[in-house]
Amino acid sequence: MTLDSTGTLALAAAILLAGRFLNAGIALLARYNIPQPISGGLAFALVAAGLHAWSGLMIETSAVLRGPLLLAFFASVGLSADLGRLRRGGPKLMLFLACVVPFLMAQNALGTFMAILLDQHPLIGLIGGSVTLVGGHGTGAAYARIFEETHSLAGVMGLAMASATIGLVLGGVVGGPVAQYLLRGRAPIEAGAVAAADEAVEPATTEGAIVTTCLVLFCLLLGGWMAWLTQGAPIALPDFLWCLFAGVVVRNLIAPLIRLPVSDASVDLVxxxxxxxxxxxxxxxxRLWELAALAGPLMMIVASQAVFAVIYAVLVVYRMMGRDYEAAVATAGFLGFSMGATATAIANMQAVAGRYGPAPVAFLVVPLTGAFFIDLANALVLTGGLSLPIYGE
Structure with missing residues (x-):
């Protein structure tokens, strides 16, 4: 069964509604701030697996809208980045980066150790490390192709996609519970203080949403043009990063120049x-049945990575970020992109902030790190790591 772009969009809406009903009806999901797309998506995956086992039915979805939606999200992140606020979050950004870079090295070291322990090629440890868990499906596919060509590792592409998918789910599942554990009932007071200290935000309006949608679409065009201009540059930046930069330019240069107000509430809505x-x-x-077929060493590697990420987040990230409400929200975001993707990180933070209140510094620091700095740092760490003799065997 193949769905076109309209059918895929309708299925996504159904998954979101299912997640809403599940989170409303199952107290455990709401208590631990599981994002609605994750809870609804897991429910759908179970139903799809049941249908496949019963009748062999497979539901194929269209990827036409996924890319533009992700680009639109990052454009909105750029539109929300008021550089005046960045000065306030600057020190926190440096602290967060100081947490992330050592984690990348430790993540790959753990993956390599587990691969050797399980009698696998050391490169499988990188596949179960920052290649897919921080890099996501795109980076995983790129490196899997390289590993297949240079080391003749059969099936590594499937392993990379499985690892990225499992990490995406785990990143969305563990972030909320860890934040809840760190908050332990004191978040409402702290969140109220944060909200009171921040500027009052006007509610989203139809006009504001229309203007924001127009700006987001312009950012997609501007970001695509920037990407085209920089083709062949020594360092290739992903297209979503150019859209984020375009959002920053529009928010801080173009919009003030033409005296077009940007509504933060509408940007957040879109x-x-x-x-x-x-x-x-x-x-x-x-497809749960395909992931089950790839179970074994990879699952053990990714499981150990999830445990390590939680321990590191609680003992290092939360403490370095200040042990307060903002730190707890940032920790939930860290778990999102350290195991899944920046989109998962934002979903984790939105789930926590939606329950307890705004966390403006965390929502500035984590997207900037996850959308830009993390990719550059990961590329440098992987380039240096792959030069080690252990991976050339």
Whole structure:
């Protein structure tokens, strides 16, 4: 059964509604801040697996809208980046980066150790490390192709896609519970203080949503033009990063120049909608029966990575970020992109902030790190790591 773009969009909407009903009806999901696309997506994956086992039916979805929705989300992140606020979050950004870079090295070291322990090629440890868990499906596919060509590793592409998918789910599942554990009942007071200290935000309006949608679409065009201009540059930046930069330029240069007000509430509305639909469409591609067929060493490696990420987040990230409400929200975001993707990180933070209140610094620091700095740092760490003799065997 193959769905076109309209059918895929309708399925994503159904997954979001299912997640809403599940989170409302199952107290455990709401208590631990599981994002609605994750809870609804897992429910759909179970139903799809049951249908496949019963009748052999497979539901194929269209990827046409996934890319534009992800780009629209990152454009909205750029539109929300008021550089005046960045000065306030600057020190926190440096602290967060100081947490992330050592984690990348440790993640790959753990993956390599587990691969050797399980009698696998050391490169499988990188596949179960930052290649897919931080890099996601795109980076995983790129490196899997390289490993297949240079080391003749059969089936590594399937392993990379499985690892990225499992990590995406785990990143969305563990972030909320860890934040809940760190908050332990004191979040409402702290969140109220944060909200009171922040500027009052006007509610989203139809006009504001229309203007924001127009700006987001312009950012997609501007970002695509920037990407085209930089083709062949020594360092190739992903297209979503150019859209984020375009959003920053529009928010801080173009909009003030033409005296066009940018509504933060409308930006949040449009961006959150794009993110939710993207995650729901991504979750709709999960085939549990294929992941089960790839179980074994990879599952053990990824499971050990999840445990390590939680320990590192609690003992290092939360403490370095200040042990307060903002730190707890940032920790939930860290778990999202350290195991899954920046989109998962934002979904984790939105789930926590939606229950307890705004966390403006965390929502500035984590997207900037996850959308830009993490990819550059990961590329440098992987380039240096692959030069080690152990991976050339």
């Amino acid at each position: 961006g959150s909608t794009a993110l939710a639909l993207f995650l729901a469409m991504t979750m709709a591609t999960i």
